Amino acid sequence: MDLYVHPRFEVLRSEKKCICCRVCERQCANGAHGYDESAGTMESYDEKCVNCHRCVALCPTKALKIAETSHSFRQNANWSGHTIQELYLQANTGGVLLSSMGNPRPLPSYFDRILLNASQVTNPSIDPLREPMETRTFLGKKNQTVTRDTRGRLKDNMGAQLELRAPIMFSAMSLGSISYNAHASLANAARELGIFYNCGEGGLHKDFYKYGPNTIVQVASGRFGVHQPYLMAGAAVEIKMGQGAKPGIGGHLPGHKNMGQIAATRMTPEGSDAISPAPHHDIYSIEDLRQLVYSLKEATGNTKPIIVKIAAVHNVAAIASGVARSGADIIAIDGFRGGTGAAPTRIRDNVGIPIELALASVDQKLRDEGIRSDVSLVVGGSIRSSTDWVKAIALGADACYIATGALLALGCHLCRSCHTNLCNWGIATQRPDLVRRLNPEIGAEHLVNLIKAWQHELREIMGGMGINSVEALRGNRLMLRGVGMTREELDILGIKHAGL
Amino acid sequence: MTTIDAKALHFSQLGESLRALAGQEVQVKNCLGHRYIGAGISGISIDIDGIPGNALGAYLLEGSTIVTRGNAQDATGDTMSGGSIVIHGSTGDAVGYGMRGGSIFVKGNAGYRAGIHMKEFGEKCPKLVIGGKAGDFLGEYQAGGIIVVLGLNAKQGEPCVGRFCGTGQHGGKIFLRGGIVPNELPPQVFVKQTEPEDLEPIVPLLEQYAATFGVDLGMLKSSPYLLLTPNSANPYQSLYAQY
Known part of the structure; x- marks a missing residue:
């Protein structure tokens, strides 16, 4: 049996606002939404959700939001829940972890620790709305x-x-x-x-x-x-x-x-x-x-x-x-x-x-x-x-x-x-x-x-x-x-x- | 036929002259290591007397032919798109890198990494024929096209290519004359002794090789060949865990 990996995100649906129009179901290629014909209600499959907000943005009644799961492991400053889950995934599959876009880790940004100058009194500043600025x-x-x-x-x-x-x-x-x-x-x-x-x-x-x-x-x-x-x-x-x-x-x-x-x-x-x-x-x-x-x-x-x-x-x-x-x-x-x-x-x-x-x-x-x-x-x-x-x-x-x-x-x-x-x-x-x-x-x-x-x-x-x-x-x-x-x-x- | 004496020319001057002669027949005399001869030119016919330098016929286009009477160096026919290159000698490393059309005939040997990244699509199917032996990593990452190594100068019982032939191959075909399985074949490669029908795609290549370099066609056709093909078009599919 595979090690259990808990879904990272939770689809939160307001029963009050949802009109079961099934837009979310049609929009989600990951299959995170479904419709229960017999009960006449929408279903969510949290494990399929990647938190891309397509459903949230297109829901006509704004009945949806996605939350990072509050499900937690026992507090551990060294082993984050995410790291544990990645390890489980590798133990289950033997695969190289694959993901996309840029590095999301909280490493220092030097841009954020650099501040810019501005002129005061001497060498006066220039109003770009009035004066030419060469950006070529x-x-x-x-x-x-x-x-x-x-x-x-x-x-x-x-x-x-x-x-x-x-x-x-x-x-x-x-x-x-x-x-x-x-x-x-x-x-x-x-x-x-x-x-x-x-x-x-x-x-x-x-x-x-x-x-x-x-x-x-x-x-x-x-x-x-x-x-x-x-x-x-x-x-x-x-x-x-x-x-x-x-x-x-x-x-x-x-x-x-x-x-x-x-x-x-x-x-x-x-x-x-x-x-x-x-x-x-x-x-x-x-x-x-x-x-x-x-x-x-x-x-x-x-x-x-x-x-x-x-x-x-x-x-x-x-x-x-x-x-x-x-x-x-x-x-x-x-x-x-x-x-x-x-x-x-x-x-x-x-x-x-x-x-x-x-x-x-x-x-x-x-x-x-x-x-x-x-x-x-x-x-x-x-x-x-x-x-x-x-x-x-x-x-x-x-x-x-x-x-x-x-x-x-x-x-x-x-x-x-x-x-x-x-x-x-x-x-x-x-x-x-x-x-x-x-x-x-x-x-x-x-x-x-x-x-x-x-x-x-x-x-x-x-x-x-x-x-x-x-x-x-x-x-x-x-x-x-x-x-x-x-x-x-x-x-x-x-x-x-x-x-x- | 226009003749260019390359003796006192820098490669860039020779290149400029050749680009101006696209569509014509040109003889280059006193070639001495000039690089990039014919790079990206279409419809030209170049006959080289002397020794061309690296990247002979790089990005060569449809309708161009290059014949060199001596040896060629590295990166011959790099990313070649069409036309043909005939070498009456040997060539260095990475001949036919990323080739996607046309043909290269080498009378003698090729260095390491011949025919790597060769690919094909639709009508375009590149062909690389090496008369002698080829070095390690022949056909590495091959995604299409046909590579033939004849090993005419190989000793009895000696494979005609070096080690790691077809590493990462995920398309195309490699034919090795002589039937000796090369050393250290990677797991991506499936090897078999050819049946007569397997040889159909290379018969015209053998005919052209025999006619161009004066070799007995009957002997080439009756020899045993190994056929190397990839055992998967997606060799790394199971490597990753997506999440």
Whole structure:
């Protein structure tokens, strides 16, 4: 007999408000609701509930709420009830614990312990509603030498660049991990916002080639959906070396999700697993990485900047220094809170380092070595608000990647069940009846709203600092102060403690 | 036929010249380690005199052919999409990595990790034929396509491939001439001696190999072959506990 695992959530239904319309039953792909014909009442199956709030949001009489169970084990500061239940599950199944989205553990957030500056009296603040604020950003290698023609005019020796209206992009999520409608929403929003979305490692659906000028295409170890027209379709090509949610672990789309258009886009046999292991088996050194970077440059006729995405891990500064020397134009660094469509829980929760520390040490290392201008830095994992965004730029980022935040704007409720293919919000699922629930036009509208709101806030904050361009904010650590940090933490971040 | 003397050219200059000649026949002379020859070009025909460098024919497209008279290096045909590459010598590691269409014929040996991540979809079925021996990890993570190793230079009783052949294989077929079971085969791989009907998909490949490199077709066809296929398209299904 299996060890008993108590349901994590309880479906609380107000008998008084419930009209037995069965909307909850129809909306729940997990099967947490049912109808008892003979009694004429609704039933709940707590063990099926993942707390995604679909039923709560759609219940016409607001008769439902979901609560974390109050059922408890005997108090134990070392063994939490959740840890005990996970152990039971493994004892029952022999399986690696699998979950999704970003690390939920209560580890310190450095963004939350950094405070921003504002001008007072001298160097007055700027009113962004009246005065121009430059948020346009160019990503790519900036040459440090000036060359002139025989008449003394400057020669354009600038390599391929990405031009963003504001320094933010939607980071890689593959078609397969998220739905067609989620991709359509991101692509549309990126185009309207003058920024980029990243199609992830699952290839680019034929319907989305038209968004190419606002698309970053990704090449991972599995090379799904990669051919020369794909490389040419995007505005930039990203080599995925690592992912913040699961550094050292690769991607694995289970066969049941690899069907129809997903398989066609990935160019792999339907129903077979799509496996992209963490190592690229042709890359064992910076020289090997350089070979892939340059093969992509050659295949695209040097028209696309090449991004190399790495996870934030212990020696990230030295790794980034190597990557900068590989010929990459942009380095993307993904922090340990970055999301995922599926990852072994233990890896997600314990591997990698905070993006704030990784970014600060990479930026410093590249400056110390005199190669900071050779690459742009893009960071993600996780940027939750405009202030995280501002702080990242002040710590040295050229731009930020957001993904979890973007999915929230599409209706995600962070139930962390993406790997089940049963996303009731139509985001992380390939079931056609569920995918239809996400309207890509409304999705795009929400994304555009979110980024526009953040842009207003960015301008307000910059104006308060007396800064009128993102360029002047980048790496401007004088705008940052730490609270409640050790000397060492402050040194790594390169900032002073508040009060100094 | 256009001739390019590569002697004094950097790979990027050679690449630029070749891209400008898409759709034509080109002879590259004095090739000396130039990388990325033919990368992502469609409809070109390149004949190489000398030794090409790494990533020969990477992302090669439909309608392109590359013939090299000498050896090739690592990553030949990386993520190749179509066309053909013929090597009148041996090739290095990771030949045909992520290949999804077209064909590669290697007269001699291939290094480690030949044909890894090969995949197929619909009409697209890549083919890799190695005349000599192949190193460890042949066909690792293979998801589709056909790999043939002839082992023409293998000693009596010696397997024509190295260890860990087909590790993580979850699609496609590997044919090994000679019938000697390789060492340390992983559990994902199912091995059998071929029946005559199993050989149907590789007969045209054997014919092309024999014709291209002057080998006795009858001998190739009458040899014993092993067929390696994955025992599951979902090798890691039972690994996880979802919650």
